[in-house]
Amino acid sequence: MIGRRRGVNRVVQAHEDVDDLVRLRRQLHQHPELRFTEQQTAAVLAGRLASIARVRTGVAGTGLLAEIEGRTEGPSVLLRADMDAYPVQDAKQVPWASTNPGVCHACGHDVHMTVMAGVAARLAADPPARGSVTVLFQPAEEIPFGATSGAAAVLADEALRDRRFDAVLGLHCWPDLPVGTIGVDRVTAMAAKDAFRFEVTGRAAHAATPALGRDAILGLAGIVNLLHAGVARSRNPHELVAFNIGTIAGGASQSQVAERAEATGTLRTHDETVRARLKEVIERIARQQAAALDLGLRFTWANEMPPVRNAAALVALARTELPGVVEVADLTEPPLTTDDFALLAALGPSLYVKLGVTGEQGGAPLHSGAFDVDERCLDVGVSALERLTRAVLDGRLAAPDGHGDAGAGRPGPGDRADAVEAVGA
Incomplete structure (x- = not known):
C-alpha cells in the first residue's frame, strides 16, 4: 500500500484546467438531485459538453451520453460516471454545501461527473488518432429497496442496448486512500x-x-x-x-x-x-x-x-500505465461496498478504480453528511482516466489472445452473449 504522505505529495503539479474542474465540482455539489430527478445536473453537463462532443440526452430518463470520435476507426471506450445524490443532510460548513435540504453528494458522484467531464474536455482538445470514446453519465446508482438500478435502465435504453466496447472504465471516491493515489483491485472491486x-x-x-x-x-x-x-x-x-x-x-x-x-x-x-x-x-x-x-x-x-470484477487485461494495463501519472495502490483486500457498475460488464471488459480523496487533515466516510474531498483529487482522476483511455485507443490493451490492439477483434452485436459470458467468468 502506498504511504499516505507520499500520495499527498505527488499532486503538486496541476494542469491548467484545475480551477475549472473545481468550479464544476462545487456547482454540482451545491445542487444535488436524487435518483431519476437529475434534470438540472444533466442540463449543466450537456451545456458544458455540447461544444466538444456529440451529446445525447434523455438516456434512461435523466442520463446522457457524450461521444468523441478519433480521426480514424479503432478501439472503443466507455467512461461511466454516476449522477445522483444521497438522501442525507449536508453537514459541512463550506460555501459549496448543498442548497437542497436533505440531499447531499455524500458518495462523491459530483467528483465522478467532474472527472469524466474533464477527461472528455482533454480528449476533445487533443483528439485521439483513432477510436471512439463514449462518456456515460448514469442516473440512479443509489437504489432503495425494490427500485430499478440506473445501470439496468441504461442497458435497456436503445442508446446502448446493442453496443459493445473494448473497455468500460469507471472510478469511485475512496476516503481510505490519500489524494494523489489511484487504487487498483486485483479482481473484485466491489461486493x-x-x-x-x-x-x-x-x-x-x-x-x-x-x-x-x-x-x-x-x-x-x-x-x-x-x-x-x-x-x-x-x-x-x-x-x-x-x-x-x-x-x-x-x-x-x-x-x-x-x-x-x-x-x-x-x-x-x-x-x-x-x-x-x-x-x-x-x-x-x-x-x-x-x-x-x-x-x-x-x-x-x-x-x-453481482460483484464488480476487474478484467485482468485492464488491471495489467493500469499497473503499466498509471505509475507514470499517479501513485498506484495495489488493493489486496476487496471491500464490501457495492455498485451497479457491475452490470455494465455486459458492455465489455471493465475496470473500476478507487480515487484517493483524503488530504492531510483527514476526512469523513462515504454516505456521511460530512463527507468532502481534497479537490486535488480532481486533476488526479482526470489524468489517470485520460491515460487509461488513450492507452486503450492506442492499442496497448492486450486482446484475449494475449496480443495488443483489442479493437482489431472487437465483437459485433451478434457476438454479445458469448462476449458477456467471457467477461463474467
Whole structure:
C-alpha cells in the first residue's frame, strides 16, 4: 500500500484546467438531485459538453451520453460516471454545501461527473488518432429497496442496448486512500449485494390484554437477533461477509399489541457459494422463528447485484500505465461496498478504480453528511482516466489472445452473449 504522505505529495503539479474542474465540482455539489430527478445536473453537463462532443440526452430518463470520435476507426471506450445524490443532510460548513435540504453528494458522484467531464474536455482538445470514446453519465446508482438500478435502465435504453466496447472504465471516491493515489483491485472491486425485507403479521389486541394478541414487534425483534447470530455462526472466519438490518417499522399505537412489523436489510458477499448459503440461512431462520411464535411472515429478496470484477487485461494495463501519472495502490483486500457498475460488464471488459480523496487533515466516510474531498483529487482522476483511455485507443490493451490492439477483434452485436459470458467468468 502506498504511504499516505507520499500520495499527498505527488499532486503538486496541476494542469491548467484545475480551477475549472473545481468550479464544476462545487456547482454540482451545491445542487444535488436524487435518483431519476437529475434534470438540472444533466442540463449543466450537456451545456458544458455540447461544444466538444456529440451529446445525447434523455438516456434512461435523466442520463446522457457524450461521444468523441478519433480521426480514424479503432478501439472503443466507455467512461461511466454516476449522477445522483444521497438522501442525507449536508453537514459541512463550506460555501459549496448543498442548497437542497436533505440531499447531499455524500458518495462523491459530483467528483465522478467532474472527472469524466474533464477527461472528455482533454480528449476533445487533443483528439485521439483513432477510436471512439463514449462518456456515460448514469442516473440512479443509489437504489432503495425494490427500485430499478440506473445501470439496468441504461442497458435497456436503445442508446446502448446493442453496443459493445473494448473497455468500460469507471472510478469511485475512496476516503481510505490519500489524494494523489489511484487504487487498483486485483479482481473484485466491489461486493455482491442482496437486499431483503420481511414483514411479520400477528394479531392486534389491547396492551392491557396481551394474551389475546400475537405481538408482531416482539416476533420481529426475535428474528433480528437470531439473524445476526445465525449469519455470524454460518460463515467461516476467512469469508468476507457484511450483514445488516437497516430499517425497522411497526405498530399503530403505544397501547396496542402490534399486528404488523417489518424490517429491511442487506447481505454483502464476494463468493457465490457463500452468498447462496447465507441467503438460505437468513430466510430459513426468519420463517422458522415466525412459525414458532404463530406469526405470519412474508419474506422478499430484491436488488440482487453481482460483484464488480476487474478484467485482468485492464488491471495489467493500469499497473503499466498509471505509475507514470499517479501513485498506484495495489488493493489486496476487496471491500464490501457495492455498485451497479457491475452490470455494465455486459458492455465489455471493465475496470473500476478507487480515487484517493483524503488530504492531510483527514476526512469523513462515504454516505456521511460530512463527507468532502481534497479537490486535488480532481486533476488526479482526470489524468489517470485520460491515460487509461488513450492507452486503450492506442492499442496497448492486450486482446484475449494475449496480443495488443483489442479493437482489431472487437465483437459485433451478434457476438454479445458469448462476449458477456467471457467477461463474467
